[in-house]
Amino acid sequence: MFRASALRIHALAKSAANSTNVVQARPAAWLGVRYMSKHNTETDDQFDQRYENYFNNPNIDGWDIRRGVHDLWGHDLVPEPKLTIAILRACRRANDLAMAIRVIEAVKDKCGNKVNEIYPWYIQELRPTLTELGIPTPEELGWDKPELALLNTDDM
Amino acid sequence: MANTLLALGARQLIRNAISKPLVIQSAAMSGGVEGSYTRTLIGKREIVGYGYNGEPNYVDRSDFPLPAIRWQEPNADILALREREKGDWKQLSIEDKKALYRASFRQTFAEFKAPTGEWKYMVGVTLSLISAALWVFFGLKTFVYAPLPDSFKEENRAAQFRRILDLQVNPIEGISSKWDYEKDDWKK
Incomplete structure (x- = not known):
C-alpha cells in the first residue's frame, strides 16, 4: 500500500518537475519563432x-x-x-x-x-x-468566339 | 418483411457512406487508381495533373485552367494524333490541332465563359415573386384587415398635437421649444 502511494507521489513529482522544465524552456523556444507572416522580400x-x-x-x-x-x-x-x-x-x-x-x-x-x-x-x-x-493562337483556330454549344443539363 | 427491407436499406446506406469517400480519397492521393472506384468513374482517361483539389476530376475553370484528367478517353484516332504530336507541330493541320485540344479539354475559354442569359430568368422570377407579394398585401389590406384606428385621422392627430403643445412637451430642445405660444404659431 505504502509502496503504491510512494510510486504515485514519485510519478506526480516527476511530471511536475517535467512541466516546470517545459515552462522554463518555453520562453526561449517561442522567443525565437514568431508565428506571423513575413513580408515578401522577393523582387x-x-x-x-x-x-x-x-x-x-x-x-x-x-x-x-x-x-x-x-x-x-x-x-x-x-x-x-x-x-x-x-x-x-x-x-x-x-x-x-x-x-x-x-x-x-x-x-x-x-x-x-x-x-x-x-x-x-x-x-x-x-x-x-x-x-x-507551330502553336496556333485561339484566334487562328476561331476560338475567340464560342465554337460549339452545350445543352444545359437542366433542359435535357 | 418491412423490417428486413429497412435493415437492408440502412446497411446499404451506411456502407455507401463509409466506403465511397474513403475509396476516392485514397485513390486520388496515392495515385493507385487501377481497378479502384475512381477508375470506374473516369474510365481510361489519363490522369495528367493535380487539378484544382487533388481529385481526378474534370472542371473547366479559368482560375485552374488545366484539369487533372483529359476530357476524352484515348481512342485509336487520338493516339495516332498523339504520335504525330511528338513531331513538328507545324506539320499538323488546324483540324488536327483542334482535335488534340478537344481530346484534352471539353470547352474553350470562349465557350465556357460565354454568357448563358440566365440572368433574365432570375430577374423575371424575382419580379414575379415581388408582384405576387404585392397582390397578397393589397388583397389582405382590402378584404381582411380592419380599417386603421381613429387616431390616424387628420382631426385626431391635430388634437393630439394641440395636447402636446398644451403640456409643453420637451420645451428645451424639442417640439415645444419651436412653438411660439404668444402668437400661437411656429417660431419663425
Missing part, C-alpha cells in the same frame, strides 16, 4: 526568374507544368511574356499542344478587362515563339 525580377527557371527545367513533365501554371495563375498578375514563352517551350518538350493552346487562352483570360490593351501586345511578343513551335 519582381526574382519572381520572374524563379518561374522561368522552373519552366526551363529540361526534365519537366506535364504534371509539373500544370502545377507551375496553377501556382503562377494564383497570383494577381499577368505573367511576363518570357514566362509564357518558357511555359510554351515546356509544353513542346512534354509534347502537349493542347496545353500550349490552353495556356494562351488562360493568359488572355488573365488580362481581365484590359484584354484589348494587353493581349495584342502579348501576342506580338509571343509571335516568334508561336511561329517557331
Whole structure:
C-alpha cells in the first residue's frame, strides 16, 4: 500500500518537475519563432526568374507544368511574356499542344478587362515563339468566339 | 418483411457512406487508381495533373485552367494524333490541332465563359415573386384587415398635437421649444 502511494507521489513529482522544465524552456523556444507572416522580400525580377527557371527545367513533365501554371495563375498578375514563352517551350518538350493552346487562352483570360490593351501586345511578343513551335493562337483556330454549344443539363 | 427491407436499406446506406469517400480519397492521393472506384468513374482517361483539389476530376475553370484528367478517353484516332504530336507541330493541320485540344479539354475559354442569359430568368422570377407579394398585401389590406384606428385621422392627430403643445412637451430642445405660444404659431 505504502509502496503504491510512494510510486504515485514519485510519478506526480516527476511530471511536475517535467512541466516546470517545459515552462522554463518555453520562453526561449517561442522567443525565437514568431508565428506571423513575413513580408515578401522577393523582387519582381526574382519572381520572374524563379518561374522561368522552373519552366526551363529540361526534365519537366506535364504534371509539373500544370502545377507551375496553377501556382503562377494564383497570383494577381499577368505573367511576363518570357514566362509564357518558357511555359510554351515546356509544353513542346512534354509534347502537349493542347496545353500550349490552353495556356494562351488562360493568359488572355488573365488580362481581365484590359484584354484589348494587353493581349495584342502579348501576342506580338509571343509571335516568334508561336511561329517557331507551330502553336496556333485561339484566334487562328476561331476560338475567340464560342465554337460549339452545350445543352444545359437542366433542359435535357 | 418491412423490417428486413429497412435493415437492408440502412446497411446499404451506411456502407455507401463509409466506403465511397474513403475509396476516392485514397485513390486520388496515392495515385493507385487501377481497378479502384475512381477508375470506374473516369474510365481510361489519363490522369495528367493535380487539378484544382487533388481529385481526378474534370472542371473547366479559368482560375485552374488545366484539369487533372483529359476530357476524352484515348481512342485509336487520338493516339495516332498523339504520335504525330511528338513531331513538328507545324506539320499538323488546324483540324488536327483542334482535335488534340478537344481530346484534352471539353470547352474553350470562349465557350465556357460565354454568357448563358440566365440572368433574365432570375430577374423575371424575382419580379414575379415581388408582384405576387404585392397582390397578397393589397388583397389582405382590402378584404381582411380592419380599417386603421381613429387616431390616424387628420382631426385626431391635430388634437393630439394641440395636447402636446398644451403640456409643453420637451420645451428645451424639442417640439415645444419651436412653438411660439404668444402668437400661437411656429417660431419663425
